[in-house]
Every structure is written in C-alpha cells, then in structure tokens.
C-alpha cells in the first residue's frame with residue numbers, strides 16, 4: 001500500500017470513529033444508565049490507554065465500548081433460554097454493563113470474562129455499586145481471563161459477544177463452547193451484537209458481527225434470528241443456536 005493510500009485509510013478510519021462516537025453519545029443521552037445505578041460504564045476506552053495495555057493479548061487495536069442499554073434489553077429478551085437453568089456469559093465484558101442488564105432476568109448465574117485486569121476492577125466496582133439499588137447482582141461474577149482459555153461453565157446457555165475480537169480468536173472461543181456442549185449436552189444460544197468492528201472499512205450494513213462470521217464457518221451454529229436494534233442498525237443482534245448434527249464443514 002502506498003503512503004497516500006495508507007494516509008487516506010487512516011483518515012477514513014478516524015472520521016468513521018468520530019461519527020461512531022457521536023452516534024453512541026446521542027444514544028447514551030437518550031437512555032441514562034450510569035447515573036441511575038451510580039456506575040461507570042459509558043465512557044469508551046482504547047485498550048492501549050489502559051494501565052495493563054502491555055499485558056493484553058487481544059491481537060488488534062480493540063477498544064472497550066458499551067452496548068447501548070435498549071439494544072441489550074431487546075436482544076436478551078429475544079433469546080430463547082430457560083433463564084433459571086442457565087449461566088449467562090458476556091465474552092469480553094469490559095466495564096460490566098451487560099452483566100448488570102442481564103441481572104434484570106432470572107439467570108441462575110451471570111459471568112463476565114475480560115482480558116484486562118483494569119477493566120475487571122471497574123466491572124467489579126460497578127457490580128458492587130449497582131447492588132445497592134438492584135437485587136440479583138450477587139449472581140454476577142467477573143473473571144479475568146483470555147476468552148480462549150476461559151473454562152466454560154457446564155450450564156452456560158447464553159453467550160453474548162459485542163465485537164470483542166477477531167475471527168481467529170472467535171473461532172477458538174467457539175471451539176471451546178462446542179467442546180463444552182459435547183461434554184455436557186444442552187441448548188446453547190449465541191448472541192452477536194454489532195455489525196463489524198468500527199474500523200472505518202466499508203459501511204455498517206454490509207457487515208455481520210465478526211464473531212458471527214466465525215460461527216458461519218463452523219458446522220454447529222444455525223442463525224435463528226436477526227434482532228433489529230432500537231438504537232441503530234449497527235447494533236443489530238444475530239442469534240445462533242447450537243445444532244448437534246451440523247452441516248459438514250466446507
């Protein structure tokens with residue numbers, strides 16, 4: 001790639017990111033969350049700005065950015081699971097917003113997995129603060145781990161992904177989930193939110209969530225529904241179910 005092409009690409013990415021942040025800012029103003037629970041989930045963070053940035057193994061210039069509140073409620077409301085019987089897992093939970101929203105439903109347990117220790121600390125502090133105003137937060141656990149090494153709970157039945165990582169990492173995580181289902185057969189739903197990573201390449205609507213592209217490459221996952229986001233099409237959610245006798249892989 002020539003210097004000019006590289007510069008044009010960088011400018012496009014910066015412009016896209018600015019538009020992305022402005023849209024998120026507008027959405028956040030419409031649905032106050034942090035002020036209601038006295039928590040800190042709204043502010044996006046570039047992972048390279050974190051105090052533990054040099055210990056992160058995320059493999060790309062990822063960032064923490066929260067899923068909008070209405071999007072999470074609407075997507076989780078569409079997932080066909082028996083809440084009381086399953087553990088909910090947010091893969092890449094960041095500051096823990098989705099965990100707090102999952103606590104509005106009667107999941108047996110709610111687990112957030114996060115690669116950054118600094119973000120885990122914020123998430124744990126948020127859970128503690130929210131528990132003053134909200135029942136059910138004692139079911140939440142925040143685990144500091146790389147998602148590719150995290151031990152999947154035997155009863156995990158709903159996995160939430162909001163654009164945490166690349167296709168390769170997603171494939172490794174999906175393999176672990178499939179191994180877990182083989183060991184402990186059960187229904188599993190995957191909820192992938194976000195139409196691609198906001199890197200300024202292509203438009204929102206051309207894209208599916210990165211981890212959903214990984215699910216398409218595996219034989220055992222069946223797309224059951226696309227849940228339109230009430231906030232913006234970028235945040236549409238793609239729901240997949242585990243099928244035992246999946247199609248043979250290409």
Ligand SMILES: C[S@@+](CC[C@H](N)C(=O)[O-])C[C@H]1O[C@@H](n2cnc3c(N)ncnc32)[C@H](O)[C@@H]1O
Nearest residue numbers: 064065066067092093094114115146147162164
């Ligand atoms: C876009 S944020 C989503 C945060 C949260 N799930 C939400 O929707 O509000 C993605 C998060 O995934 C985390 N992450 C990236 N790679 C990871 C990995 N390999 N293992 C665990 N967490 C990871 C990042 O640190 C970041 O906090």
